[in-house]
Each structure stands twice: as structure tokens, then as C-alpha cells.
Amino acid sequence: MKNIFDAPFLKEMTDITSLMYRLGWDERNGGNISYMLDENTVREYLDTENVIREIPTGFDASELTGKIFIVTGTGKYFKNVKDDPENNLGIIRIAKDGTTAELLWGYSDGGRFTSELPAHLMSHIQRLRVNPENRIIMHCHPDYTLAMTQVHEADEKKFTRTLWGQMTESIVVFPDGIGVLPWMVCGTNEIGIATAEKMKQYRLVIWTLHGIYGAGKDMDETFGLIETVEKAAKQYILTANLPKASAITDDNLRALAAAFKLDYRKDFLD
Numbered sequence: 001m002k003n004i005f006d007a008p009f010l011k012e013m014t015d016i017t018s019l020m021y022r023l024g025w026d027e028r029n030g031g032n033i034s035y036m037l038d039e040n041t042v043r044e045y046l047d048t049e050n051v052i053r054e055i056p057t058g059f060d061a062s063e064l065t066g067k068i069f070i071v072t073g074t075g076k077y078f079k080n081v082k083d084d085p086e087n088n089l090g091i092i093r094i095a096k097d098g099t100t101a102e103l104l105w106g107y108s109d110g111g112r113f114t115s116e117l118p119a120h121l122m123s124h125i126q127r128l129r130v131n132p133e134n135r136i137i138m139h140c141h142p143d144y145t146l147a148m149t150q151v152h153e154a155d156e157k158k159f160t161r162t163l164w165g166q167m168t169e170s171i172v173v174f175p176d177g178i179g180v181l182p183w184m185v186c187g188t189n190e191i192g193i194a195t196a197e198k199m200k201q202y203r204l205v206i207w208t209l210h211g212i213y214g215a216g217k218d219m220d221e222t223f224g225l226i227e228t229v230e231k232a233a234k235q236y237i238l239t240a241n242l243p244k245a246s247a248i249t250d251d252n253l254r255a256l257a258a259a260f261k262l263d264y265r266k267d268f269l270d
């Protein structure tokens, strides 16, 4: 059996949580990540017959039965993951009943997965239906995105169009646009269901006055989506009060879509 502390997926989790912490996207215990792992890869590092604890999830994720995820812990700080991954992360498998998580490794102080597990697993289910390659759901609280939700109308078409208009690369990176949820109580099955509903169409979902969710096939794609939204939101906040001398037009966006052969939300342009 190989040493789990050498596992590439563990390094990916510790690297990305450290980076996100340093970017200021995950203050205190803010943010959470779930990463669906390949069972055969996990078997190289863990005896998958050895269930340490069974933890009820409080919702039905039968569609993910047998799937294994590495997930950030509830109340844990991204800042601390790198120095103590076994306490701050856990590896869980969804049991046959669909409502129990079998702990295979981690949460070593008796802890459990993020309070946002409903939003994560329900989003995994939806994204896997759209793209069987999807592996990551990532949630964080990036400053400019969050600031933008305070001053910009919480309308998907308008929000997406504003972000596309901030810099040329936006529409190339997220041609599918961005879903927007109104303010809701977090950590509940209700916000999980609402997030997953948006994930039918979008890889990005804004939680107004809270943060953002991203989905993708790997860390780079998922992080890159959120990073690009955050950069565009930063442009918006930096310039919202200044007179504009140049702006990206709908025709510019159509020209980009043609040049990059984008399958984009045409109904988000006028």
C-alpha cells in the first residue's frame, strides 16, 4: 500500500486550499471543495473495506452510491489544510442507502464533511448528467464577486452580460454564462437543491451576498472558471463609478464567439 500523504489527489487538495486562502477567497472556515476520486486510485492508498465511521448526510444521493470523494471538513480552515490534511479533509464513500457517508480516511479529530455537502453532492449529480467527466465542485467567497452581488442586479442574463463585457476572455472561458441564486440560508438541503437546479445549465453559480460555486473536470478548469469571474468582477468594481471610454459591444461578443467557435448563451445578448 502506498503512503496516502504522497497521493497526487491529496497534494491537489492541499495546494488549491492554500492558494485560495492566500487569495483571500476563504477566510476562517469559509469555502469548501469536493473532489470525486477514482476508486482504483484510492485503493492504491487505502483499504477501502475499512470504514472508520458512518456519517448520515441527511439527504438522498443514491445516484452517487459507491462513489468516493475527498471533501473539506466542516468548521475547518483552508489556511490549515496543508499542515494537517488528515484532520481538515476526509475521504468518504456514499453507501448503498444513498444517505450515509462511509468515512475511509481523515476528519481525525472526530469531525465531519462540510455543512454544504448537500449543495456539493446534488451539484455533482447534475454536472455528471451533463458531463460524465465532471469531478470537482468548489465553493468560495472571492471579494470582488461578492462585492458585485451587492451592487449588481441579481439577474442571470444581466449579470453574465456585465461579466462578459469586462474583459475579452470572459465569454471564451464561460460561454455558458453564470447562474444567480438570490440570498438564501446556507448549509441547507434547500440551497443544495436550488444550486443543483442551476448546475443543469451552468458550471458557475452565484450565491448572492455569500459567494460562488464552480464545477469542472479538474482543479484547473474549476479554479480557472472562478478566477476568471473574480477578475471580471474586479474590473467591474474598479470601474463602476468611472465614465467609460471603451466598452465591449454585443457585436464584439458575437465576433469572439464566431472566432473561438463558442457554444454560448445567445439569448444573453440583445
Ligand code: 2HA
Pocket (backbone or CB within 6 Å): 029, 030, 031, 032, 075, 115, 116, 139, 186, 187
Ligand atoms: O462553512 O463557506 O457556505 C463554509 C462556507 C459555508
Ligand code: ZN
Pocket (backbone or CB within 6 Å): 030, 031, 139, 140, 141, 186, 210, 211
Ligand atoms: Zn460559503
